[in-house]
Amino acid sequence: MNKSASNSMLEVVNPYSLDPIGEVKLVDWPTIDGWLNVASQLHKQRAKWLPAHQRIAILKKTAQIMQGKFDELAFQIANEGGKPLIDAKVEVTRAIDGVELCIKELSHLTGHEIPMDLTAAGSGRMAFTTREPIGPVVAVSAFNHPLNLIVHQVGPAIATGCPVLVKPASATPLSCQAFVHMLYEAGLPEEWCRFAPCKSDVAEQMVTDSRVAFFSFIGSGAVGWRLKSKLAPGTRCALEHGGVAPVIVDETANVDAMIPALVKGGFYHSGQVCVSVQKIYVPEDIVSSVAQAIADKASQLKVGNAIQADTECGPLVNPNEVERVDQWVNEAVAGGAKVLCGANKLGKTAYAPTVLLNPPKQAKISTQEVFGPVVCVYGTDSLSSAIEQANSLPVAFQAAVFTQKLNVALRCVREIDATAVMVNDHTAFRVDWMPFGGRRQSGYGMGGIGHTMRDMTQEKMAVIKL
Template structure:
């Protein structure tokens, strides 16, 4: 048995807060063998009522430990407690949603007598679990993302091996252990905290039937290219979320949504507000209003109640964000707030006005507390710029005119367009996905459960 440990630190002060055992390839190889045998021997499948009972028990365990789970999210991931508590509530609801969606996971009758060739036959479909699932997750929602990947697998009856982000494995470990406590046999869900080379070997193994990935596009597309023949997948990457502000919009009323959407979790969200397009004459005023709010945000250790913006996940990310902002400023962007690091682990909430369109902050996902405001000629120019990148995820428009709202809904290249709300809005039963470079497949608990099953048809000759 491997005894090597991975130390987990608080990203604000870098103090050790726990550790988990590193999983080596020999252990993962055994996990894959166990999972494959479970799936191949159908008599070992857990009936739906047992899976429902396990998930109900997990939800109750999570409710009883909600504050402990929220503190752990803040402590290992740097998400402020106020937001970590919301994540826990969402995760509990997500487990419940897995149960509810099982009642909708059904087949249908296929009409056969539409031609003489099919006459005299009865046909219907059922849905079966797809097989062994391997899930690789991200750090920014260390409990809820695991629920979104592991919960559906357990619900539909797929054996699952989950690799959490190396920086935030404690929340995933807690959820897996609660599954065991609720009665799930360990071989149905395994935690694999492993090095990148081992993870790649696991993901691309031919025993894997479905690969779920949440993380960077570079890694996701690379792994997809190496999947074994027949392995299906879903990839969730990031975006550079655009917001269009129409001339009719009330700037003051939209301000709280833009602040929340841009600086929630210090911008470490795949659909965080990053590019705001405003008609000339209004951009400077909106940017200054945003900057005023940003200056009042409390930056600090996420485990402190007063903190509104926590640290970035590691010091290297602070250095990267700092370099991107410096490049934008050298290229002509005006800094209205922030624009500098506060410590080795924190960066000041930053508002930039009119960065160059080829600056990194304009073309790439910042994944930090940086919001950019651009002045445009008109609504068509704003839509053109919103659609100008190879990434496409969620977007938004603020307007008091229905025709403008519908124009943006029709013409913005995005999987979801929020009207009079920020780009990071989400409920867990809605489809959630990136287009083009931003992802592959559709997330959301019900959609993931559908992806982790497939149709089987019976045709009965009468």
């Protein structure tokens, strides 16, 4: 948590300069307790449910307000989160599209007819299902996409008619606060969405409260799985953690097209993305040339304050992360990794884009999510070996393969343990309507606007005897 001016205020800083840029008031448990009571009553009293047309109107107005504040929102993302301004503008576009997607998905959030006369027991009856809001939602979010992640968690709750309390990451609460206020400006009654920055012990009490019907979490696996284990009986959840996104390259890959994609996928937001390119497996006879090509391009990236228009790689979220990444890199180098570029701190808040060749397989950089601007390249002697290494960790999220051979592409799609395998594209590709989430330790459930909306509703069946 950023330094607080007092026990009740959270100071927000620019992660590159560490200059204060704002503050938000921390919410205490008695306040959250009252909000949960109101949320629970809103759900129980069906006469108070917001009709779909009203929710649609609010979301439409919200998207319009966001569009009018486009540059302000992009600057705020860069200023509090360290995402380069050019990428922050893309995030705002996606966030606006995400709000509009919530509206579109409502028309697909339907029930269906159940045939009843398939046996004599069901004869003379008709049945159909509808979908209802699941109840109060608590969303806990991450820092790396401070506006779009909030849209993905809060937008579906508003669209489906669920009251929601949202706790942003302590490093990046300002974008979340802005979005909640825009919802209010668009006509959403405040009791339907509460901005709840709070200390970790209060957050845990909120998440594990029995009045919570659905828990949406984006963040570290250690925190997510711990909170899931403490949820009240009956609380549903979705967890999105990280991975160590593997990429497999074969001899036929189009190198000219592949290198820019790998550099973008590995160093976008300085690698602080849950599906950033981290591990690249390349045949031994071309591994040195491919790794050097990646390093040559990565070394040209401009590192600096994210609010500057020409910055391509911003800071890490806080100085402790710079120290951690540096320790992991030094461990790998001591174990025999070859440094092709980077491997050095750029002051307290930034780390140079780094490419390592053949780090030890047991090093932290090879076995854990680095969440920093480091890409590792490994030589392999066969496709089977590359796939085996790609599947060797307890995390599984998105992966990729670069090849011009259809059989290689299809084999990787079939055999790599991942929720999505990109063919001739980097692992960090995403559009907001696709299913998005991790397997095994990388998460629980599936994100994406439409999938989240289904999670935040529950099916009810009516059986009518004729």
